[in-house]
Amino acid sequence: MCGIVGYYGPGGSEAVLRKMNDCQVHRGPDGEGSFIEGPVGLGHRRLSIIDVAHGQQPMQTADGRYTIAYNGEVYNYLDLRTELEALGHTFTTDSDTEVVLQAFAEWGGDAFDRFNGMWGLAIWDAQEQRLTLSRDHFGIKPVYLAQVGDTLLFSSEIKSILASGLYTKAVNERSLYRYLRFRIHEDGRETFFAGIDRLEPSEMLTVDASGVERRMFTRLREELAELGKQQRPYDDAAAAEYKERLFESVRLRLQSEVPVGTSLSGGLDSSAVAVIINQLLNQGDATTKSVGARQNTFSAVFPGSANDEEKYVDAVLDICEGQVDSHKILPTADEFKQDLLDFIRTQEEPLISSGPYAQFQVMREATNHVTVLLDGQGADEMMAGYIPYYFVYLRQLKAQGKKDAALELSKSLDVLYRLGRFKLQDKIKRKKVIPATAFMNSEFSSKYAGEKFATEGNNLKLRLIEDLFHNSLPSLLRYEDKNTMRFSLEGRVPFLDKEVVKFIFSLSDEAIIKDGWNKRVLRDATRGLLPEMINRRRNKIGFTTPQGEWFMRLKNYFYNIFLSEEFANRPYFDQNEVLHAFEGWIKGTNGVDSMTFWRLLNVELWLREFFDDKPEVIDEGPVRIKTDLEPNADKQLALTTSLGEQVTRYPLRSELVDKDTDLDPFVMEHIDRFFATLGADEEHSQAMVGKQWYFFISEKIIAITQGRSYFIWDINVGRPARVLSKYVTRTPAGIGLGSPFTMQLAIQEAGLPRVLYASAGGAVGKVLGKKGLFYELVGNDIRAIDGPTEYSAYPSNVSAKLAPKDPDEVAARLSEQIRSRVPQAYRDTFGGTIVMDANDIGRNVLGSDVPGDQGRFEEMFADNPLGQGSEQTPMAIVVVD
Template structure:
């Protein structure tokens, strides 16, 4: 699972791609890359699942014609690979990405309908200068597009990405609210019923849709007839019987099994409902059978993750426990207990995660589950999609009853008699409201009159008398798209891949080929699934008729958080929105608190969600996802970094004070000496005001310490990883290097490529052979001794470092001794007495939480003492931005 982004119709702009990519880093923390060619640019962030060692993107075909940025998994890729190999195509990786790319090279856009899985992809044809975008049959993976002004300002260019935030971060899109989407959301609860989003001018590709962009313009069309095929199958229904149930079970089990393909740990999201429970017990059955694929991906024990709400009407823990009992011995259960207070604390991040308003707080339970799951697994299966293909919601009964009535009153009456208990649950809350004489308040009363008048022609309708037509509608238009959006946003927020085995197009086609009785019969929905899992699931779940779903106890939480929400409704920003009538909203909320009206929390949630979404995405404020944003309070040069100390007594008995100096980020265009001297001047000029303790601490000998990173950066020896052209030798050699924590060392293709460039491939191969011999004879470090060139100081991108070090690889600084001597000479000319005569020199230091290494200095003697002075890494590596330090030896200590 990954994130893609890019453009078409703009001049080459790597910085734009990098900016867009930085805003979806959570989708792919394992790597990134860009491709720029003519009017097209592709960007990719990778979450490694299959063929971890390879599959980096953007990926090119061997002839260089096609380049792909791809997000998703195609589960039948091995079958497709075999078919392509029979046609003469060869492969250099084991990834499904290469299969997708080669399939397009072989079959063009016809390849997309052959894929069984989930995908959002972009393919650039260098020969035809054509960009092709496509989204999978169900829309499991998102793909957003926007038209923006091109460089000349006289035409338009296309932006695309897996999320909306990269488009917002492009600097080319002018943020505007789609008032139509807002109205349909507030009035009809519609929030993903077409290609429009809540951002005017940003659209999503529809499920099964593709887009082509070239010099002739932009064309959009469906690449599949899946919806039409389903309706055609529904018109020629085969009888439903035990054999059909057995065949469905075989297909579903295989669908689950295919979605266990992974080189990283796989787990299961278990709500306690029929669908997710079915997935969990099927995996358990595969483990019991010793299925090699399942054991490889899941392990001996299946990790399950469940949100529970003890004491709440929403709680399904007893059903979860019954599934866990069946899986005893092969399961590791994780139960998450979301609370109202946690919801409040997470609310803004949750809204940023979803990117667009949603109709309830229910997906927060999933958000919490994903946050826990990412600590244990990287892939998570769940039961999404089963409701929409097998009539899992109560309103489907009404559709089916109308259909039966059209076929004959007797049929409808018989089905109605066996469905009364189900239908009662739908109406009981409305009945209670009427019995208690609660005031009825229409949603439009809470909205601004002018806003309502402007959209009076909007309508929202759905198929009401044909079951399978309604299911198709909900699968591709009304219901499932929003659920898939929640799934994608919540999983990817925590760098997880979500897989949905029910959404297998061949399994779906099989269901639609059966008579409607396979879906609803005698008051039982999902009949084929119930029959297929009889004996696998406990009867209490298999025969369960009350559906709760993955949700929160929203009513209870709203009552607990009523003061917080009340303040939102009272806010000036809410009052000034052109969509709402603040007076009516406040009155209705007060009435709800008192139990005097029938307005439900879903209505209030939509108002709250819209307001907070406007604040986060539309109102002008600091971007919370800006990776270069500085902390609200900047520390002074006379304070320690957070969690660190100014003073240290070294193992050599030296008492030192280290002043970490904060700077702006360095770039290769900076004059290192000028930047250093600027901070030296500022430090000593401000020292008197820092207080007598600091003046006393600076009377002894002192040294200037400088991070090797900024020296390398200003020397042009730091490279964004997407700018490093990794060759095959680097990819191969890096596999045999032990990867140190946080990416330091040569355990990545990027750093190994830099080593090859710095020392030459022959010397690296020579040193590698020597290192291998060294391991045999028990001598460590022989590789670095033989390779030379300070290769041991090469650093890879580290996630804890400040930007751009988190996306860069760096060589050791060139001639660090000379750099130190040059800086020391300049410092001696600048600093006033008494510090000039006590200045000892400059130290170029490579320090992190793993170790310290002086790379260069103009101070004679043993440099071990300086490494000891940084034993606790006082500069830090993250947002501190303190790459230099003044280090003073306190008076009366061991050395001078």
């Protein structure tokens, strides 16, 4: 398996080709090559599978007319080679690449429909000055396109087009809307990048001086529809023939000069592949040479999770005992968080759920043992593996007036119940169902409100064809291609043998669904090979993750992303609605599922990865923790206030506090440490002797230790808070009452009448041009309410808090203890304690035991020298010169 890149047109060059090819080393670590002639450039990265010693690319015919860059495997290449040799062709390698090239030289674009395999390729015809691109029948291998001015770029990965320097990045907002609204992607040529398309399955493109032409090289879709009408009776003979064809398909896909393994989820499809290989090993089949004496299987398991399939994996391993080496991977939520950006970068476009991360983990382990991996992809879309297909079939039977529609329904009730039970539970609990558009920016959603997504709902075979080529399978194949190639693996899919697919569609619908059993022909074909618990299981899980459980564990991390300024400033989201729904999901009070939040999260991280400017990372070596005598980063110790006072502020670094922290000992520990540090520093100690000094403490840590800080999901937001918060300007970093949860705290603290009074006053103030009247009327206690701040340390990043209770009393109490323990030289000059609400927008003294003008102390914090994030400096010693 490999990666291809290239261009056609005057914008291309050797430098462009190099940049594009360098982006996909992972797709082909075994070699690289390039070809430039006239308007065309072809680049290639090779992962050697067949004819490892030869087959380097780009490859040319002996006469130099045709040149190919090819990513794929054509499994019937030996038969094609024999046919071509009979027509006079000679071969210098044993690779399928040369067969593909000479087949095109002989038959042109008609050659593609003769291939049985997977590919994405480019062939240059020097005589006709024409470039041809092609993608296999089912789209197993990708080809991306971008027309940039008069130059066409193409590649196996989008990143290569981005790296060309010719394409200007832009979001395809239509694709983004359809993904957020309908949960779909890969439903046509368009990608999530405006101006970057993909070749569709079975499509070829030609480009020359006359322009670009795109067309299908096969009638496969039409053939499947025509075969579906034939309805060949299904019987034991048909099941036996299918079994023989499936065995042959697996056998063909074992052709390799490098080790081959199996991806085993425990489901019917991948288990079938594993036991077929085991059977071939038992028979001593020559094709199993690539497997070795023991089959390597790779499985993701989730012990203790509701969707763990380890018992099914183990049942298959028992069948294969003595001829199998099992590799079990145990992905965790913490690993998911750690790998998330790499995973999103690997996939290049948003994906429907976090499920493919399990596959990502499996591939990372598999690459340590094998180079080729077989799996069960595609069986669901040709044999009705998903529950919604039952509804299509039942509607079809009803429309045909068949009496057995009711019987089929009765035998499918347990399967259908699994689909509807969660919706039923939500209705019983009266959980609110929130439409996807509620989470979108209103202008964005209005722009695309006319978008529709319809599926075939009354004909089973037509729906399967639709999902094979359009709705479902293309995205799954994309996941597989990206995940395997990320780790330099080749993935092979035996179920997507075009002759096997055509055979299934020639059978009656009862070969697919009968008596409530889907995949009937596969079940019949593997009876006696598969463990009964797998052959007769009716619940499908597949390669997925315990997403709901993981999201709950990582809720703080995800909440911070939704809370971030980046997310708030996107033109696609309504941040307040997203935050409110996420809080409700955590508390179990709405019917929104984790899939919705995954799509929002995935889009945000995708935008950050591919569109946001990334700050330059400078390696400054190991992180050095500041001492109490040093300022925070980008701050300073000294300040001259507008009143002319010279002050020096020493931020005290501390541990994190929580509601169980005893504030007084906590503060005294840091006071003791400061003066111990000061005593060892002659310069600073002499500078402080005889000068008045004060202890400043952030109101935040006082409130937290008083139990006046609340996790967002523990705040029950009422309708008044939700309405009123919309009329308050949202300040950066979550400060203020511009969110429903902080407004709810304000209502609880001050009472709704007082908040309404202040709101009315604030509205009048805006008309009169007077700012801040709301907070003057509502009071400092309410002004000090803070929401979760993105850059604060946990738990402040996911909490909202009230002002501290009795801050004057707290200040007096702390001052009394400080005077009793500081060195004598500094005791008489201690002025007292100030409880400060300080941030980068404003400062407010909430309490103190020092008589005098509060504005004086607020001036001392004009640049907010404290730090609530990683600095962890919520206290300061302030010395007045």
